[in-house]
Amino acid sequence: MVLWLSTPELILSLLSFLLLYLYRRWYNNRHELLVNYPLIGMLPTLLSNVHHIHDWGTDVVRASGCSFMFKGPWFSSMDILVTCDPANINHIFNTNFINYPKGEEFSEIFFDVLGAGIVNSDGESWRLQRKKAHGLIAHHDFRVFFFKSTSAKVYSEFIPLLRRLAGREEVVDLQDLFLRFTFDATCQLVLGVNPRSLSPDFPTIHFSKAMDDAMSAIFLRHTVPQRWWKLMRWLDVGEEKRLTRARKVMDRFIAQAIEQKRESCGNGDGDLLASYIEDTRSMDVQEANQILRDTTMSLMLAGRDTTGAALTWFFWLLSNNKEVEDKILEELKHYSLEKKEAISNEELGKLVYLHAALCESLRLYPPVPVEHKGVVKEELLPGGDKVRPGLKILIFTYAMGRMKGVWGExxxxxxxxxxxxEKGRLRHEPSFKFLSFNCGPRTCLGKEVAFVQMKAVVAAIISRFHVHVVEGHIVEPKLSIILHMKNGLLVKIRERSIN
Structure with missing residues (x-):
């Protein structure tokens, strides 16, 4: 008997039918925020909206009542519960913390950059690293060193640079300036070195460029099936190729800093690397180098990127809310801090309105817009969603600040x-509602340090300069793990008149 249809023709017919079905499904649902297709799940909708994923994702979460289940392609292990429900977050980060580790997939996504450092660890390894870091950061000597180095960086380098730029009346990228400042400040605190990237000639900092490239590549890993980015890594193409090159640059920078610190016998003025080197002296050199590399890389990422991003969004918000800037200036004048060449830690603690403005900026533009969690045991979350082992949970911090049910109309x-x-004091908001510094046992150890640094920078700048965003400049988030601005923040800086 002669078959009326050969195997290739059959396959082609089935494929044509499938494509026609998917097209009709897309056409009928093209105005919906999220469409679940057969076989390929919701991935096409995600990829078609990835260019504005933060705001699109917020719309989806808002329409879904603070949580929704993202369905990936079949057999892709890409099913994700996306939530910004405070009840769920409190349960995940506090009540049943042990059931929600970072997870193996999170560790694999970030391993090329962070290795086995504190950000990328769970269980006993994380507990020991956190205990060590907490002891160092909370130590009196480190606090003294931190405030001394921050003040010197602000008043001896950053303010003179801004004064020169103001005199030229040229357009500058404020985000670049802040990232240079936080890079130098973090290098000083973590490594005990000053790269002087705030020099007037704006030297190229290869480590910073490499870190930006790495964060963009890691963002892509969150948006495609695991097999896809692993294939790209194996083929050494696209973002994975950039990540490989970026890691080599970052590893070289960190290795040189470790070697220089060892040659100086680990001596430092209070930097963290000197203490970590002392702890690893009895180890094999190769093992010690790996631990020091992973530890310092995590600290560099936390110190440079998050604070730099937070300051950038804050000044953009100030440029659109002059009344807030006026109130901050009035507060500085109230405490006679508007022109002081050095502000003490105690004086910064009096700046209630400035602190509140920073919190408000972090609420709307958290430097880390999403958190990633795994699941150990199956259970029902307070919001009604059932979770199971193998499911990923994305905590959508960016969306949480935009939920009327959480923060009001x-x-x-x-x-x-x-x-x-009402008494003029800072109002406490629970960390599972204000998640910019994480929550529960993994609350950011550098929270207080970050606030002191940000307040010192803001107080010094706005008391001396007007910062004007260039008219027509487009401000939107960059596709990265850190909430940087895609186009930077182009501004003109002018000195304030002396009253």
């Missing part, structure tokens, strides 16, 4: 007053 407004009580 005025959630989209930049309103520092929401952080101030």
């Amino acid at each position: 005025d959630c989209m407004e930049f309103k520092p007053e929401r952080w101030i009580s």
Whole structure:
């Protein structure tokens, strides 16, 4: 008997039918925020909206009531519960913390950059690293060293640079300046060296460029099936190729810093690397180098990127809310801090409105817009979602600040007053609602350090300069793990008149 249809023709017919079906499905649902297709799940909708993923994702979460289940392609292990429900977050980060580690997939995604450092660890390894880091950061000598080096960086380098730029009246990228400042400051605290990237000639900092490339590549790993990015890594193409090159640059920079510190017998003025080297002296050199590399890389990422991003978004918000800037200036004048060449830690602690404005900026633009968790045992979350081993959970911090059910009808407004009580003191908000510094046992150890650094920078700048965003400049988030601005923040800086 003669078959009326050969195997190739059959396959082609089935494929044509499938494509026609998917096209009709897409056409009928093209105005929906999220469409679940057969076989390929919701991935096409994600990829078609990845260019504005933060705001699109916020719309999806808002329409779904603070949580939704993203369905990936079949057999891709890409099913993800996306949530910004405070009840779920409190349960995951506090109540049943042990059931929600970072997970193996998170560790694999970040391993090329962070290795087995504190950010990328779970269990006993994480506990021991956190105990060590907490002891160092909380130590009196480190606090003294931190404030001394921060003040010197602000008043001896950053302010003179801004004064020169103001005199030229040229357009500058404020995000670049902040990232240079936080890079230098973090290198000083972590490695005990000053790269002087704030020099007037703006030297190219290869480590910073490499870190930006690495974060963009890791972002892509979150948006495609694991097999895809692993294939790209194996083929050494696209973002994975950039990541490989970036890692070599970062590893070389860290290795040189470790070697230089060892040659100086580990001596430092209070930097963290000197203490970590002392702890690893009895280890095999190769093992010690790996531990020091992973530890310092995690600390560099936490110190440079998050604070730099936070300051950038803050000044953009100030440029659109002059009344907030006026109130900060009035507060500085109230405490006679507007022109002081050095502000003490105690004086910074009095700046309630400035602190509130920073919190409000972090609420709307958290430097880390998503958190990633795994699941150990199956259970029902307070929001009603069932989770099981193998499921990934994305905590959508960026969306949480935009939920009326969490922050009220005025959630989209930049309103520092929401952080101030009737008695004029800072109002406490639970960390599972304000997640910019994480929550529960993994709360950021550098939270206090970050606030001191940000307040010192803001107080010094706005008391001396007007910062004007260039008209027509487009501000939007970059596709990265860190919430940087895609186009930077182009501004003109002018000195304030002396009253």
